Amino acid sequence: MSIRVALHHRTQYSYDRPTELGPQVVRLRPAPHCRTPIRAYSFKVSPSGHYLNWQQDPYGNYLARLVFTERVTEFVVEVEVQSEMTVINPFDFFLEPAAEKFPFSYTPTLLKDLMPFLHVAPVMDDSPLAEFMRTIDRTPRKTIDFLVELNTQLKHAIGYVIRMEPGGQTCDETLSKRTGSCRDSGWLMVNILRHMGFAARFVSGYLIQLTADVKSLDGPSGPERDFTDLHAWAEVFLPGAGWIGLDPTSGGAISERYVVVGSARDYDDLAPVRGVLRGETKQAHRSRLRLEHSEQ
Numbered sequence: 001m002s003i004r005v006a007l008h009h010r011t012q013y014s015y016d017r018p019t020e021l022g023p024q025v026v027r028l029r030p031a032p033h034c035r036t037p038i039r040a041y042s043f044k045v046s047p048s049g050h051y052l053n054w055q056q057d058p059y060g061n062y063l064a065r066l067v068f069t070e071r072v073t074e075f076v077v078e079v080e081v082q083s084e085m086t087v088i089n090p091f092d093f094f095l096e097p098a099a100e101k102f103p104f105s106y107t108p109t110l111l112k113d114l115m116p117f118l119h120v121a122p123v124m125d126d127s128p129l130a131e132f133m134r135t136i137d138r139t140p141r142k143t144i145d146f147l148v149e150l151n152t153q154l155k156h157a158i159g160y161v162i163r164m165e166p167g168g169q170t171c172d173e174t175l176s177k178r179t180g181s182c183r184d185s186g187w188l189m190v191n192i193l194r195h196m197g198f199a200a201r202f203v204s205g206y207l208i209q210l211t212a213d214v215k216s217l218d219g220p221s222g223p224e225r226d227f228t229d230l231h232a233w234a235e236v237f238l239p240g241a242g243w244i245g246l247d248p249t250s251g252g253a254i255s256e257r258y259v260v261v262g263s264a265r266d267y268d269d270l271a272p273v274r275g276v277l278r279g280e281t282k283q284a285h286r287s288r289l290r291l292e293h294s295e296q
Contacts (some may be wrong), residue, residue: 003085007082008080012029012076013285015073021280024065024068031062031263035256040083056224097250102138102141131175150192154251161181174187174188182247183246187202200236202266203262206259210293
């Protein structure tokens with residue numbers, strides 16, 4: 001028996017006067033490399049006076065480019081994703097022998113392809129990031145063990161908060177505050193991995209959480225109701241396995257509950273909606289997500 005999930009996401013921008021919109025770019029379609037099986041997808045935009053052009057960015061992510069033909073008082077995007085919650089074992093892979101133990105080096109050929117995902121800014125010796133890096137246990141051991149322990153360490157170091165402000169915190173800000181949103185923790189993980197010599201990229205998508213059929217007797221039972229939201233995490237490239245996801249917000253690995261929308265070198269490359277407003281106007285933003293599931 002499989003579980004089919006329907007995710008509904010409505011994003012609405014309202015303006016206090018008729019407003020001219022420049023091109024708008026929407027990144028809310030599951031990526032080609034999403035491991036969770038996607039059975040159906042729909043994308044609707046209002047008002048109807050617009051042109052829609054589907055594209056793929058340099059990372060292979062889907063993006064919808066919208067050009068509006070007249071002034072608008074609202075801009076609404078409605079997305080529906082139907083996915084199948086087929087169980088995915090995040091550790092079902094074999095590493096190349098040379099990458100089985102940490103630390104390891106990428107081959108010269110791989111280095112050429114992974115260079116954008118290895119680039120990282122230098123760390124100041126007295127910065128919070130440098131201090132955190134010194135707490136990481138670098139004892140040689142199995143690569144997977146090292147990554148799991150690092151993910152857990154970061155989960156305990158940074159408390160989760162909801163931030164509605166656009167953009168992300170710097171790594172030093174997140175470590176100084178010891179709190180951050182999922183994108184802050186995800187971006188911090190990307191930078192730490194790169195400083196440790198791993199190729200890493202930032203990932204955004206939807207996190208789907210379903211209520212458990214049976215309550216746990218000796219631990220948390222999970223959410224009280226079915227729930228979904230936009231989420232962010234990190235991926236690391238491991239020879240033999242490819243891109244492997246880590247969620248420092250939860251401390252877990254990426255399973256079927258994570259629907260990848262996009263992955264990129266920088267978190268700023270994956271804004272769900274980005275565009276230009278022309279002229280002076282006041283803008284209000286509302287976003288609503290809901291989830292339905294059935295057993296088949």
